[in-house]
Amino acid sequence: MTSLRELTQVFGRIGLFSFGGPAAQIALMHRELVETRPWLTEAQFLRALSFCMMLPGPEAMQLATYSGWRLRGIPGGLIAGGLFVLPGAIVIFALAWIYAHFGGVPLVQAIFLGVKATVVVIVLQAILKVAKKALKARSDIGIAIVSFVALFFFNTPFPLLIAAAALYGALATRARPTDGQKPVLSLGRTLRILAIGGVIWAAPLALAALLGQEFLLSLGLFFSKLAVVTFGGAYSVLAYMTQEVVTGFNWLSTDQMMDALGLAETTPGPLILVTQFVGHLAGNAQGQFVLAGLMSLWVTFVPCFIWIFAGAPLIDWLEHQPRISGALHAITAAVVGVIANLSIWFAAHVFFGDITKIDTGFLSFILPQITTFQPIAAILAAFAALLLLRLKWDMVLVLAIMAVLGLGLGVANLVCPLFTGVESFMLAALSKEPPGERYDRLWQSHASRHAWTDQAGP
Incomplete structure (x- = not known):
């Protein structure tokens, strides 16, 4: 049996060097867990990866959690998943503090211009990768187009879009007979973990409500909702998060939100750590810099552990549920349109100094002022595209x-x-x-x- 000490050492190293997004992080884990050490077989690794990609939240972090769970149960999963997030969370804390105190300095803003120009290309790169994986049929392309139009021109709520894509995918998928005996589903164990995990997840929210901390409660509830709909990675919800954070709650400005994404790209760990950065900045205006960041971090990542501990034993069962697979595939196709909407929004705010919001009551979209x-x-973006693409x-x-x-x-x-x-x-x-x-x-x-x-x- 793998010792907890060795597991801590290996996943600590994975967390420190998990730069470069999900693809690089998954490749690093494959080398450490399958090639270098016989901790997982190739088949186990691939099945776990497929399962994690179906879940809301960062798939690489959840794959680390699953690997630790498979090796040493829940303690192993907590260690592996926690160490995957911890180094990046520490870096985000430091960057957010520096940004909150020095972000308005002209030379710091100049640095962010180069970073934001690069992020435009990174988001474009994400579209190409997800589209290659998700758009395998004409119906998938149609879902992606409808998703983009619904978001860009009609300002459709992101959760509603995800629900509609899932419903379509489930109804459009035909139930097929399965070979062999279906695995037995341990419903009692799953419900018990969901109940305990739900209490742990909601504990800081309940405390904030009892203490009358309305800002922290609103922050926690918003990012809790975000954690449930983060299918397809962080890029899929960034536009929705930006809309709510900037125009809904007025916690950050558009420029601050773009800087947050740019900084999150430079840290180890999952990109969804951008929620912690947003929490720190929003809390800074309320005099709650540390507490707001911790609240965002808690409600974003605790659900990831719940999904794995409750769902990992169900991997074999899920393989016999074609309608669930169809729903999740349709969501992935819709995510292509979601990221395309994000890329246009982000590029418009980087390349133009003035953006007009057109709202006719029926249509709602942005229009950059060409003279700005x-x-x-x-x-800078063209040079970044040369280097990256x-x-x-x-x-x-x-x-x-x-x-x-x-x-x-x-x-x-x-x-x-x-x-x-x-x-x-x-x-x-x-x-x-x-x-x-x-x-x-x-x-x-x-x-x-x-x-x-x-x-x-x-």
Whole structure:
């Protein structure tokens, strides 16, 4: 039997080096658990991965939890899943604190420009990966298109979209006869774990309610709801989360939400740690920086342990439920449209300085103002696309390079507004203002921001 000490050492190392998103994290676990150590067979690993991909939440973290559970039961699952999340959570805490205190510094904002331009490409890369896996038939493509249109043009609630996709997938799938005897379902054990896990999940929410902490209660309830509908990874719910966090609760601004996603991409562990970052920033405005981050972390990841401990013994049973598989496949197809909507929203806010919300009562969508196009952001994104999509460089390395480039441009703009002049001539083609007049106006704005009032031009 694998000792808890050895299990802790291995999963601690996996947690520290789990950069690069789910694909890289799953490959790392395969090397550690199947190739290097005979802890799981290839068949066990693949079946567990398929099961985790059907669940809401980060599949790589849940795969780690399942692996620990299979080796040493619930204690092993808690250790493996906890260590997968802990290093990234510590880094997010530090980054959120720095951002809360120094995020408004111009050079820090310049760094974020490079990061956000890269995230545009990362989200595009996610669409390509998910589409390749999910869109296998014309009906899948149709689901993805309907999903995108419903979100982008009609502002359809994300949970409703997921429920509709699941219902369609279940009804469209034909029940087929199964070979052999169906596994016996231990309903009592499953319900017992769900009940105990539900109490643990809800404990901080109940405490917040008893103490009259309305903000913490609202935060916890929102991210609890998010944890139930996070099918297809973090990208699938980011647009919904952003809409609620920015316009529904007014906890963060749009720029802060985009910076949160950019920073979450640079840390080890699952991308859904962005919820912790959002919690910290929202709590900072309420004087509850630490408590809000802990609440977000708790209600986001405790459900992941519940799904695994309650559902892992049911893997064999689920293989005999074609309608459940059909529902989950339809959800995955819908996620392609969800991520496409996110990519357009994110790119619009990175590449344009002003976004108009069109709301006719029937249609509701965003429309960027073409005259506020940001060419420097577009150039940075194009360079990031070259490194990521063409040259296949590591994502974390590209994020670091683009952050340095963004910083360099920020320093250059502080010393000499060269790029302000470049932008003025590029944008002149999009507006009626003559390039020279636009350049003079932008120079005066730049000089006044840096107290260079004795200088009228270069």
